[in-house]
Amino acid sequence: MNSLWPVMAGMAPCLLALYYGQWQARGLRARCVQLQAALAAQRDTEMRLDFIAHHDSLTGLPNRLQLQLQLEHGIAYARRHDSLLAVLFVDIDYFKTINDTLGHDAGDQVLVQFAQRLRQCVREVDTVARQGGDEFIVLLTELHNGADAQQVAEKIMRTIAEPFTINDAPLEVAASIGVAVYPDDDEDIEALIEKADLAMYAAKQRGNGASQRFLPSMQAKAYSRLILEAALRHALEHNEFILTYQPRLDLKAQQITGVKALLRWQHPELGVVMPLDFLPVLEQSALILPVGAWVMSTAVAQVRRWQEQGHALTVAVHLSARQFFNKDIVQALASILDKAGVAGSCIELEIAEAMLIDKSQHVEDILQQFNRLGVRIAISDFGTGYASLGYLRRFSVDVVKIDKTFVDDLSRDEAMVRSIIEAAHAQNMQVIAAGVETGAQLAQLSAMGCDEVFGFYISAAVSPEELEALLAVRQQRVALLTS
CATH class of the missing domain: 3.30.70.270 (Reverse transcriptase/Diguanylate cyclase domain)
Structure with a gap:
């Protein structure tokens, strides 16, 4: 037994060294595992950062x-x-x-x-x-x-x-x-x-x-569009826009009871520029909002001036889709009416028939807000889209305006116009015919029971002063007939 002690004593350092080496190896392996985990986490972080840098956060699409x-x-x-x-x-x-x-x-x-x-x-x-x-x-x-x-x-x-x-x-x-x-x-x-x-x-x-x-022609059009937009912005800033008013004749009373406000551009060099030459670009740009606000404010102020002169006229103003769906439109109009002291019933807002089809539920909400202001709502081009009079029943619509194309065809086919008038009256809607240019058209529409008409046969769009003169002449005629 005593002879084993020297052997065991000699092996002890070796066993200790072996244990120490194993202990170091375990520690090294643990550190390697930790390092690998850290490297994997870093790679994941870098990949996430790279994805964030190259992709849209909402849709996950490449940016x-x-x-x-x-x-x-x-x-x-x-x-x-x-x-x-x-x-x-x-x-x-x-x-x-x-x-x-x-x-x-x-x-x-x-x-x-x-x-x-x-x-x-x-x-x-x-x-x-x-x-x-x-x-x-x-x-x-x-x-x-x-x-x-x-x-x-x-x-x-x-x-x-x-x-x-x-x-x-x-x-x-x-x-x-x-x-x-x-x-x-x-x-x-x-x-x-x-x-x-x-x-x-x-x-x-x-x-x-x-x-x-x-x-290739699109580039030239785009350049022209940019120039026109800049000119329109200049026109707004320098008060070059004006409003003219086209009279509407009440066929039963044979009196001018309303007008349609029409935008014109009084260009310092070109003279009066008609809407067809600038309105499409204006309505597609953000400028339509400030210009539209100016139109509304000017029209309401003109209503107030006419009321002070004893003329009770309804003014119709067209709203583009961009204006109509602007979240502040109802509040803005309410403020304009309140400032001028004009009742909402004196204003008629025209919207395109197609707007009812595209955003029906939200149109209904907006129209109800206008209705609470007392504002009249008119469909400006009825018959050119896909809405039926039955479909209009769900909306707060007061007036249906028959498009000029149907009036032009009265001599060949009056059935469409007659059916629109009858159906609208059945739903308590007023009917106004646009683009009346002959006495024959006027007589036909009157016989069918159309409520109001406007067009060149009645009068072209005129300045406020010219309209006041026209009203004075009609008042004199009425006075002579009744005296």
Whole structure:
């Protein structure tokens, strides 16, 4: 036994060294595991940061930065393989209206669902990116001809046309799409996006839910549009806009009981510029809001002046869709009426028939607010859209205005006008016929029971002073007939 002690004593340092080495190895392995976990966490963080830097936080789509990279790669591929690349600039129609009427949460839901539908319409090799706000860009690669891009645009429009579900309620959404193709339309990345943007604006001018391929003529139109917008802004700032008033004749009383306010531009060099030459651009720009506010304020002030002169006239003012869906429109009109001391019943607001179809529920809410002010509501171009008089029953509509095209056809077919008048009267709506230019038209409309008419046969649009003179002449005629 004693002979084992030296052996055991000699092994002890070895055993201690072996244990110490194992202990160090375990510690090293633990540190390696910790280091690997830290590196994995760092990689995950870097990946998340990279994703955040290159993607939109709301929709999860690539953002502008990532789109730029994808465009560069796509164009490089197209050059190498002699193929085409298309940029689709997609913009949601009336998105601001959705935000203003339903709230930003609903707007966010629309954006998310819109992004999902866009992704459903393209291939894995394509890219859908959010440009910003309600604008999206679809990048189509490996194309063989430009018609392929147009087919995708049409597919997108069909997909978007299906109602969205927002807050458990259906909502109709439309989009305008502009298409530009590399290298046919341009070889520069930024220029390609700009041309797709121009095509998108051209599509908007065709109406909701339209697409348009870029054409060289669009650049000249865009430049002209910018010049015209600048001139219109200058006109507003320098009081170059004026209002003229077209008289409306009450067919039963044979008196002028109302007028239609019409905007004119008193250009210092060109003279009087008619609405057809500037109103389309004005209504598509943000300028329509301050100009529209000026029109409303001026018209109401003119009503007050006529009342002081003893003339009880109703003034009709047209509202564009952008004005009507502005969240402050009712409050702004209430303030204008209160300041001038004019009753709401003296004002008639005209809206287009198509607005009832696109945003029916929110139109109803806004119309009820106008109704509480006592303001009369008129459908300005009834018969040109898809709304029926039965459909109008759900809205607070007081007046139906028969479009001029139906008045022009009275000599050939009066059935449509007669049916509109009869149906409107059955629902206690007043009927006004626009564009009366002959005595025969006036006689026909009077015989059918139309309430009021206006047009060149009655009078062209005139200044307030000319209208006052016209009223004075009519009063003298009435006095002579009754004396």
